[in-house]
Amino acid sequence: MTSRMFDAMILSSSLFVSIIFVWITGDVLLKGLVHLSWDFLISAPENSGRSGGIGPILVSTAALLFIALSVAIPLGLATAIWLSEFAKDNERFATITSLTLDVLAGIPSIVYGLFGNAFFCVFLGLGFSILSGGLTLAFMILPVFIRTCEAGLSAVNTHWRQGGHALGITRISTVWHILLPAASPAIIAGLILSIGRATAETAALIFTSGYVDRMPGSVMDSGRALSVHIYDLSMNVTGGDQAAYTSALTLICIIIVLNISAQIIMNRWLHRRIVK
Amino acid sequence: MHYRLLSFLSLLITVLSAPAYAQSGHLTLTGSSTVAPLVTEIAKRFEKTHSGTRIDVQTGGSARGINDARSGLSDIGMVSRALKASENDLTAYTIAMDGIGIILHKENGIKKLTNDQIIHIYIGQINNWKNLGGRDLPITVVNKAEGRSTLELFLKYFSLKNSQIKPSVIIGDNQQGIKTVSGNIGAIGYVSIGTAEYEIKSGASIKLLPIMDIEATTENVKNGTFPLSRPLNLVAKNTSSLLLNKFIQYAQSQEVYDLVEAQFFVPVEH
Amino acid sequence: MILSKHSSLSLSNTDNMANMFLGMFAAISSVLLLLVLSFLVYETWPIIADGRFFEFLNGSKWYPLEGQFGMLPMILSSIAVMVGAIALAGPLGIASAVFLRFYARGSVERFYRLILYVLAGIPSVVFGLWGLTELVPLITKLHPPGTSLLAATLVLALMILPTVAITSTAALKSIPENILSGAKALGLSRQGQILHIAIPAAKTGIYSGLLLSMARALGETMAVVMVAGNVVQYPTGLFQPIRTLTANIALEMAYAMDGHRAGLFAAGLILTLLVLILSILASKASKGRFV
Numbered sequence: 018m019t020s021r022m023f024d025a026m027i028l029s030s031s032l033f034v035s036i037i038f039v040w041i042t043g044d045v046l047l048k049g050l051v052h053l054s055w056d057f058l059i060s061a062p063e064n065s066g067r068s069g070g071i072g073p074i075l076v077s078t079a080a081l082l083f084i085a086l087s088v089a090i091p092l093g094l095a096t097a098i099w100l101s102e103f104a105k106d107n108e109r110f111a112t113i114t115s116l117t118l119d120v121l122a123g124i125p126s127i128v129y130g131l132f133g134n135a136f137f138c139v140f141l142g143l144g145f146s147i148l149s150g151g152l153t154l155a156f157m158i159l160p161v162f163i164r165t166c167e168a169g170l171s172a173v174n175t176h177w178r179q180g181g182h183a184l185g186i187t188r189i190s191t192v193w194h195i196l197l198p199a200a201s202p203a204i205i206a207g208l209i210l211s212i213g214r215a216t217a218e219t220a221a222l223i224f225t226s227g228y229v230d231r232m233p234g235s236v237m238d239s240g241r242a243l244s245v246h247i248y249d250l251s252m253n254v255t256g257g258d259q260a261a262y263t264s265a266l267t268l269i270c271i272i273i274v275l276n277i278s279a280q281i282i283m284n285r286w287l288h289r290r291i292v293k
Numbered sequence: 294m295h296y297r298l299l300s301f302l303s304l305l306i307t308v309l310s311a312p313a314y315a316q317s318g319h320l321t322l323t324g325s326s327t328v329a330p331l332v333t334e335i336a337k338r339f340e341k342t343h344s345g346t347r348i349d350v351q352t353g354g355s356a357r358g359i360n361d362a363r364s365g366l367s368d369i370g371m372v373s374r375a376l377k378a379s380e381n382d383l384t385a386y387t388i389a390m391d392g393i394g395i396i397l398h399k400e401n402g403i404k405k406l407t408n409d410q411i412i413h414i415y416i417g418q419i420n421n422w423k424n425l426g427g428r429d430l431p432i433t434v435v436n437k438a439e440g441r442s443t444l445e446l447f448l449k450y451f452s453l454k455n456s457q458i459k460p461s462v463i464i465g466d467n468q469q470g471i472k473t474v475s476g477n478i479g480a481i482g483y484v485s486i487g488t489a490e491y492e493i494k495s496g497a498s499i500k501l502l503p504i505m506d507i508e509a510t511t512e513n514v515k516n517g518t519f520p521l522s523r524p525l526n527l528v529a530k531n532t533s534s535l536l537l538n539k540f541i542q543y544a545q546s547q548e549v550y551d552l553v554e555a556q557f558f559v560p561v562e563h
Numbered sequence: 564m565i566l567s568k569h570s571s572l573s574l575s576n577t578d579n580m581a582n583m584f585l586g587m588f589a590a591i592s593s594v595l596l597l598l599v600l601s602f603l604v605y606e607t608w609p610i611i612a613d614g615r616f617f618e619f620l621n622g623s624k625w626y627p628l629e630g631q632f633g634m635l636p637m638i639l640s641s642i643a644v645m646v647g648a649i650a651l652a653g654p655l656g657i658a659s660a661v662f663l664r665f666y667a668r669g670s671v672e673r674f675y676r677l678i679l680y681v682l683a684g685i686p687s688v689v690f691g692l693w694g695l696t697e698l699v700p701l702i703t704k705l706h707p708p709g710t711s712l713l714a715a716t717l718v719l720a721l722m723i724l725p726t727v728a729i730t731s732t733a734a735l736k737s738i739p740e741n742i743l744s745g746a747k748a749l750g751l752s753r754q755g756q757i758l759h760i761a762i763p764a765a766k767t768g769i770y771s772g773l774l775l776s777m778a779r780a781l782g783e784t785m786a787v788v789m790v791a792g793n794v795v796q797y798p799t800g801l802f803q804p805i806r807t808l809t810a811n812i813a814l815e816m817a818y819a820m821d822g823h824r825a826g827l828f829a830a831g832l833i834l835t836l837l838v839l840i841l842s843i844l845a846s847k848a849s850k851g852r853f854v
Contacts, residue, residue: 020752020753020754023754023757023758024666024753024754026658027658027661027662027665027666028662028666030654030655030658030659030662031658031659031662031666031667031675033655034655034659034678034679034682034724034728035675035678037721038678038681038682040693040697041682041685041689041690041693041721042681042685044693044696044697045689045693064334064555065330065331065333065334065556066330092588092591092592095584095585095588095589096585096588096589096591096592098585099582099585099586099588099589100589103578103581103582103585103586104586104589107586110586110589111589113593114589114590114592114593115846116839116842116843116846117592117593118592119774119778119838119839119841119842119845119846120835120838120839120842121592121595121599122775122778122779122838123778123779123781123782123834123835123837123838123841123842124599124782124831124834124835124838125781125782125783125784125808125809125812125831125834126782126784127784127809127812127813127816127831128599128603128812128831128834128835129599131602131606131816131828131831132598132599132602132603135602136598136602139366145321145349145351156595156599159592159595160592161775163592164771164775165730165733165771165772165775167771168730168733168734168767168768168771168772169733169734169737169768171767172734172737172738172765172767172768173737174739176739187575187577187578187581188575188578188581189577189578189581190577199737200737202732202733202736202737203730203733203734203736203737203768205733206729206730206732206733207733209680209683209684209729210683210725210726210729210730212684213680213683213684213725214683216684216686217684217685217686217687218686219686219687219688219785220784220785220813223352223353224353227349227351228329228333228350228351228352229333229349229350229351230333231337239349239351244686244688247686247688247689248686248688248785249326249330249352251468251688251692252465252466252467252468252469252688252789253326253327253329253330253466253467253468254330254468255467255468255471255485255487255488255491255492255556255557256491256492256495257468261692265685265686265688265689265692268684268685268686268689269681269684269685269689272680272681272684272685273677273680273681275684276677276680276681276684277677326817353817354816354817354818355817355818356817356818356819356820356824357817359820360820430707431707433707433708433709438793438814438815438818439625439626439627439628439814439815439818439823440627440628440815440817440818440819440823441818442818454629455626455628455629456624456626456629456631460794461707461708461792461794461804462708462710462792462793462794462804463792463793463794463804463806463814464793465788465793465813465814469695469788469789472695472696473695473699473710476695476696476699476700476703476709477699477700477703477707477708477709479707479708480708
């Protein structure tokens with residue numbers, strides 16, 4: 018294979034992905050933009066979502082995401098660090114844990130939904146609530162987040178660790194000041210995949226955070242997520258297509274904003290560590 | 294470390310500041326995804342006219358409606374079919390009727406089919422439209438997934454077993470059926486009549502076929518002449534609660550007929 | 564603040580505490596799986612106790628209301644769709660990662676990365692809608708009914724592509740610059756640097772990304788329900804409709820009672836076992852025992 022052919026293959030693959038992207042988002046943009054307005058974003062849905070807006074649904078979605086991330090990020094980072102930096106002392110347990118995570122990552126989301134319903138809603142008595150939904154989501158994104166962080170940490174050059182040892186720094190300090198910043202691209206990638214999975218999730222949320230489309234008063238209220246709303250409008254509510262596409266467009270915009278800000282925040286946080 | 298602590302603290306605060314879940318004047322309904330959008334709208338109007346009440350509507354399917362009403366997880370279940378003999382521990386309250394009609398793609402030349410022809414299509418003995426006088430086009434048979442009440446109704450009416458049917462596509466919800474048939478000239482399927490009428494009016498490429506020469510219209514479902522229809526029910530085990538009775542009565546009253554029709558179902562006179 | 568210790572070979576007190584603390588978190592994650600697994604087994608129990616679980620794996624007819632619970636066609640369909648999706652998304656995704664790491668610069672890089680991130684966050688319903696209204700009619704023109712193994716494979720490939728690309732990019736980025744500059748100094752072409760230095764160095768990360776993607780392909784539900792056709796049969800042709808295990812759960816769970824319900828949980832359990840097998844294979848592969 019000549020070098021030019023190789024270049025052409027890489028470039029045409031990327032072009033192909035871009036074209037598909039334009040096709041899908043263009044489809045949503047074309048069908049959704051007509052309806053999109055400030056009013057749509059802040060008012061409550063009427064007539065099963067065919068008219069009115071998505072205000073309460075946006076609030077519920079934000080609350081769900083907040084709960085899921087504030088549980089999954091600390092738990093996930095800690096597990097990833099332990100697996101890649103400390104687990105050598107306890108190899109058997111570490112093997113079991115990583116296998117566990119792979120399996121957890123592969124369980125279909127609808128099973129998480131049914132589990133969340135049985136465990137959070139019924140067993141812990143949280144009922145159909147944003148809290149139940151957020152915790153279920155946290156469980157669901159945890160393995161993906163851990164696996165990507167761990168992969169990033171173990172890819173960091175061993176010299177850096179040895180450098181830390183040579184300087185007589187504790188292992189945890191090495192992790193905090195050297196390895197985490199070095200692995201930051203992977204951590205950000207993991208975070209963004211997790212946010213993507215959480216905002217896009219439908220099946221797990223129908224059974225946990227529920228279907229109620231009124232403005233939630235607290236995290237103990239049931240609240241409908243945006244993706245559930247889109248599914249309902251496109252598959253279940255006759256005449257809901259227009260609103261479904263507008264909601265999908267909103268969701269895509271939210272994802273873009275979230276991704277950009279997640280990158281900025283993580284970059285700052287990790288950057289400061291290495292400088293200090 | 295600060296970050297971790299902070300997020301847990303904020304989580305704790307939000308949890309603790311939540312008001313108690315159980316309120317007086319609170320009802321939870323779960324069940325059929327067909328019925329849920331309608332009951333959501335009824336509940337909103339009920340809350341407006343009965344201040345201090347709160348009705349939460351959850352979806353998840355007819356089976357969930359039955360199970361939750363039995364176990365007490367919900368106060369009322371929503372079921373998109375008549376109750377079976379094994380379910381007589383529950384009481385059913387019909388709030389609307391829904392007709393099921395056969396649909397074809399708009400550009401299919403076939404104008405009507407006899408019941409025998411429909412059966413032969415569904416069991417795979419006729420698999421090209423030319424055998425029925427149409428153009429040379431393979432037939433795409435659209436069937437519903439096991440357990441769906443429309444499937445049960447369809448099978449019962451045509452005296453078929455699901456294992457006899459040779460489907461090309463199996464779908465879940467109503468709208469998926471309409472989208473599948475409108476994207477395939479050779480397709481045949483069956484969906485809720487009200488929604489099909491709406492989709493035809495707003496330009497979807499489908500058409501409804503008559504059954505036994507009776508036109509598939511909501512009018513004919515209402516007057517009882519159309520042979521394929523099902524009740525949409527609210528079911529409850531314990532009917533002693535005042536609020537529950539009030540809500541069921543309200544859901545059956547004339548005050549919500551416009552909501553029933555807005556969801557393309559047929560109101561039932563009581 | 565940098566903590567120092569006396570011996571660099573043994574763990575200091577701080578490290579011991581950190582080890583315990585972090586290990587506890589890892590344990591929580593494991594307990595989680597046990598919870599989910601035991602929940603699955605509990606719900607499937609009526610069938611396992613009957614001794615009919617094996618019949619599930621073997622039978623080819625799925626008519627739960629008539630007492631026939633064969634899942635083999637669905638298991639094979641799930642695997643077929645996964646293999647097809649990763650065969651398409653794997654090369655495309657890795658090529659995208661190489662493009663991001665070695666070709667794109669400045670605003671092109673930022674824009675292409677955004678494309679991948681947005682694709683990663685588009686809900687499967689939207690992919691499903693797009694597949695059903697744009698892709699399936701195209702396939703129908705080739706060969707009806709359109710909803711088919713091919714449609715499901717294409718849509719799934721698109722859905723897991725960002726996961727492959729993002730994780731591979733991260734893996735390629737974590738390679739120390741000096742390795743690459745060494746290769747460059749040796750006069751290796753860009754192609755040589757990528758194929759012989761960068762990708763082998765990033766192997767672990769790429770493998771774990773591929774594994775995540777395959778697991779996601781196995782577990783994906785809503786989009787597959789919308790485009791696969793959902794007929795229970797062996798995946799014998801690209802244009803044949805098929806039903807995956809997840810689609811089976813999603814289509815019928817809301818309407819299933821008693822034995823039918825237990826049967827669907829069995830489908831979930833089988834999926835979990837498939838992922839377990841996949842994980843074991845992948846962990847062997849990444850240790851270089853085969854490939």
